[in-house]
Each structure stands twice: as C-alpha cells, then as structure tokens.
Amino acid sequence: MLLIRCPYCGERPETEFHCGGEAHIARPDTPADISDADWGSFLYTRTNPKGLHAERWLHAHGCGRWFNALRDTVSDAFVTTYEMGTPRPDPISETAKA
Amino acid sequence: MLDVNLASRAPALAPRSSDAGVTVAPLGPQGRLSLRIKPAALGDDTAIDGFDLSGPINSRRSAGDGAATRTALRLGPDEWMLLCPADDVEERSEALAAALNDTAHSLVDVSHRDVSFVVAGAEADSVINAGCPIDLALAAFPVGAATRTLLGKAEIVLTRLAEDRFTVTSWRSFAPYVQGFLVEAARHQL
Numbered sequence: 001m002l003l004i005r006c007p008y009c010g011e012r013p014e015t016e017f018h019c020g021g022e023a024h025i026a027r028p029d030t031p032a033d034i035s036d037a038d039w040g041s042f043l044y045t046r047t048n049p050k051g052l053h054a055e056r057w058l059h060a061h062g063c064g065r066w067f068n069a070l071r072d073t074v075s076d077a078f079v080t081t082y083e084m085g086t087p088r089p090d091p092i093s094e095t096a097k098a
Numbered sequence: 099m100l101d102v103n104l105a106s107r108a109p110a111l112a113p114r115s116s117d118a119g120v121t122v123a124p125l126g127p128q129g130r131l132s133l134r135i136k137p138a139a140l141g142d143d144t145a146i147d148g149f150d151l152s153g154p155i156n157s158r159r160s161a162g163d164g165a166a167t168r169t170a171l172r173l174g175p176d177e178w179m180l181l182c183p184a185d186d187v188e189e190r191s192e193a194l195a196a197a198l199n200d201t202a203h204s205l206v207d208v209s210h211r212d213v214s215f216v217v218a219g220a221e222a223d224s225v226i227n228a229g230c231p232i233d234l235a236l237a238a239f240p241v242g243a244a245t246r247t248l249l250g251k252a253e254i255v256l257t258r259l260a261e262d263r264f265t266v267t268s269w270r271s272f273a274p275y276v277q278g279f280l281v282e283a284a285r286h287q288l
C-alpha cells in the first residue's frame with residue numbers, strides 16, 4: 001500500500017487520505033468584477049502536468065487536516081508534503097533529496 | 099443542572115465471544131467530550147480541569163484513577179477527545195467550559211455517539227491489523243499512542259493501553275460491524 005507522509009501524523013496508508021485537486025489556486029477576491037472567461041478558468045482550467053504536480057490532500061481518517069503535496073504524476077511518487085499556507089517547495093532540490 | 103436526559107439507555111451491544119486467545123470486550127458507557135482549540139490559544143497552560151493536553155499529536159495522556167480518571171486523546175493539531183467516567187461528564191463539561199471561558203473553543207458532549215471495545219491478548223495487534231493498515235509495531239505505535247484510522251470500512255479511534263491491549267472506538271451505528279470484524283479476526287488468529 002502506498003504510504004503518504006502527513007505533515008502532522010507522519011507516514012500513513014493511502015486509504016486514510018482523499019485528494020482535493022490542484023493546490024495553490026487562489027479564489028478571485030471579487031468574482032463579480034471578473035470576466036466570465038476568467039471565472040471559468042478559475043473553476044475549470046488546471047495545469048494537468050506530466051511530472052511534478054502540487055495537490056491538496058486531506059488526512060480524512062486521521063488528523064482531519066488538509067495539507068499540500070508534490071506528487072509525480074508519472075511515477076505516483078510523493079516527493080514531499082507541506083502544510084497549507086506555505087509556499088510550494090523548490091521541486092529541483094526536493095527531487096535531488098528524494 | 100438541568101434534568102434533560104431522563105431516558106434509560108439500553109446498551110448498544112451485548113458481548114460476543116471470540117473463543118480465542120484475543121478477547122474483544124465492549125466497554126460500558128463512558129463520558130466523551132470533543133474539544134477543538136488552537137494550541138496557540140491554549141499557550142503553556144496545557145492542564146485544563148485535570149485533563150493533560152500536553153501530549154504530541156496522536157498520543158494519549160491519562161491522569162487520576164477510578165472516578166477521577168481524566169484521559170485526553172490528541173487526535174489532531176487542534177483536536178482532543180476527552181474521556182471521563184460516564185456519570186461525571188456533565189460536571190466535567192461545565193468545568194471545562196468555565197476554564198476555557200475566555201478562549202475561542204468548541205466543546206461537545208459526544209458520549210453516546212461512540213462505542214468502545216478493549217481488544218486484549220498476545221496477538222491483539224495482528225487481530226487489529228486484520229483490518230487496519232497502520233504499523234502497530236511497538237516502535238511505530240508505542241504504548242500511549244492514540245489515533246483516528248480505519249478498520250475495514252469503518253473509521254475508528256485506536257489507542258494502545260499496553261503492548262497487548264488496545265481500545266477500538268467507532269461510531270455507534272458502525273459498532274456491530276466493528277465487533278463482528280474483530281471477533282471474526284480473533285477466531286482466525288488461532
């Protein structure tokens with residue numbers, strides 16, 4: 001079973017987690033003031049990369065906290081996980097570490 | 099105190115024998131209070147009404163004994179499950195609310211939401227591991243550890259009381275499933 005490192009609980013089985021889609025997408029402050037195209041892009045347009053992807057994950061059957069993860073979409077390897085509100089780590093140095 | 103809860107309660111489950119070395123025994127009624135509070139708001143004052151909130155995430159801290167037992171399970175960065183004797187829960191609830199009066203927090207009596215089992219015996223860890231994928235080696239899940247996790251399809255709170263002794267707590271409606279799962283796992287442990 002794939003182990004995911006929760007920033008609060010450490011390594012735990014993947015069945016305890018839920019993925020919440022791409023991370024670091026800021027909701028527009030005033031949705032009424034932006035164009036339909038920009039709003040549609042906020043709602044639906046995602047980067048969908050082949051390689052490193054920053055995602056939101058929820059430790060649902062654990063501490064109940066959301067956190068972010070850098071996952072490689074090709075190998076399914078979790079390169080690192082980090083707390084919500086902290087910036088995306090530098091992927092090159094993290095890859096070198098992993 | 100208000101006389102609001104005068105209904106007599108039937109036990110949620112009758113005991114079932116596993117006929118094996120590992121016993122799965124439902125615990126009787128227990129006082130359970132769900133506490134949410136930011137550690138920063140708590141500050142250095144981690145003993146509230148005799149509950150020791152100083153433990154790290156996923157740990158169990160118990161103080162006192164008998165009718166004065168106070169146990170705190172830290173289930174997340176800002177979440178504790180506080181356990182006390184069933185007939186003490188209203189008093190504890192009021193005392194905790196008074197002690198945390200000036201601090202933003204949430205305190206909810208969930209005593210009747212959950213059912214707990216004690217799983218005991220030399221192979222208790224492998225009985226639980228029959229449906230729970232976390233590492234129960236003593237180095238990874240020592241005595242005094244406590245965490246929310248999964249047993250089969252049900253969410254549980256697991257604590258380790260001793261090397262060969264655990265508590266498994268699930269929501270009331272999952273309890274017959276959890277009991278059946280553990281008893282069946284214990285049967286196959288022979």
Ligand SMILES: [Zn+2]
Nearest residue numbers: 006009059063
């Ligand atoms: Zn966690």
